[in-house]
Amino acid sequence: MRAGRRCNHENTKTRKRNWSSSCFRAFVVAFSGLAIPLGATSAILIRMIRKRRSKIHRWGVFATETIPKNKRIIDYAGEKISNQVSLKREARYIRTGHIWCFKLTNRTAVDANVGGNDARFINHSCQPNCYIEIKDGIIWIRASRTIKKGEELTYHYNTDGEGLLRCRCGPRCQALL
Numbered sequence: 001m002r003a004g005r006r007c008n009h010e011n012t013k014t015r016k017r018n019w020s021s022s023c024f025r026a027f028v029v030a031f032s033g034l035a036i037p038l039g040a041t042s043a044i045l046i047r048m049i050r051k052r053r054s055k056i057h058r059w060g061v062f063a064t065e066t067i068p069k070n071k072r073i074i075d076y077a078g079e080k081i082s083n084q085v086s087l088k089r090e091a092r093y094i095r096t097g098h099i100w101c102f103k104l105t106n107r108t109a110v111d112a113n114v115g116g117n118d119a120r121f122i123n124h125s126c127q128p129n130c131y132i133e134i135k136d137g138i139i140w141i142r143a144s145r146t147i148k149k150g151e152e153l154t155y156h157y158n159t160d161g162e163g164l165l166r167c168r169c170g171p172r173c174q175a176l177l
Contacts, residue, residue, distance in 0.1 A: 048073060049118065049153065056123040057097075060152045067147040073130065076102050076119040076139035078112035086111065099124075099157060102139055110139060125154030 048067055054060025067073060078100070081089070086101040086109035093100050093113065100113035100120055112120035119141055122130065129147050132155060133140040141155060 051118045051121050054121075054123060054152055056125070056152065056154070059121045061118055061122045063147045063149050063151050063153065065149050067143045069143050069146050071143045072133075073141045073143060073153065074117065074119045074122075076110055076112060076116075076132075076141060078102075078110040078116040078120070079114035080104070080108055081111050083107060083109050085109075089113070104134065104137070104139060122153050122155060124157040126156065128154040128156045130155040 048063060048065055048071075049061050050064050051059055051061055061074075081101075083103065083106070086103070089111055090099070090101045098113075100111055100116070102110045102112065104110055119139075122141060129143065129145055129151065130141050130153050131144045133142050141153070147153065
């Protein structure tokens, strides 16, 4: 489905849409005019996690059930932009203590602050329980080990930054991102 295409759940008589979890991302993308891969994260995968307050940094994402090693958990959704635009936006975001842009290729990045999902709230850790897989232009967050119910999901940000943000992950942290 491309941005702007109608949802299949539209009632043709009343012109009202019956949004479901399977087409919610299509709504977000169509509404914001973005052109990103759709339908990557199913409702089943989303039920494995929940956003809530974190001891690491404001918000975090937590397992609502045990997640097996190598399981795809969620895609890192957002607006696809050039790396040049990403650098400008990231400079703004860092001033507020956030990293929202994720480098996809040498030319493009994904800005999760625009059209993103709960993956943008997964915090950094120097000893993460998740890793990144980029497949077919989609950034996937996967479990690097079995994650227990209630455990916060983390991955290593591997930033290209200049150490402008303090790492808050714990005793074995690298101090700056």
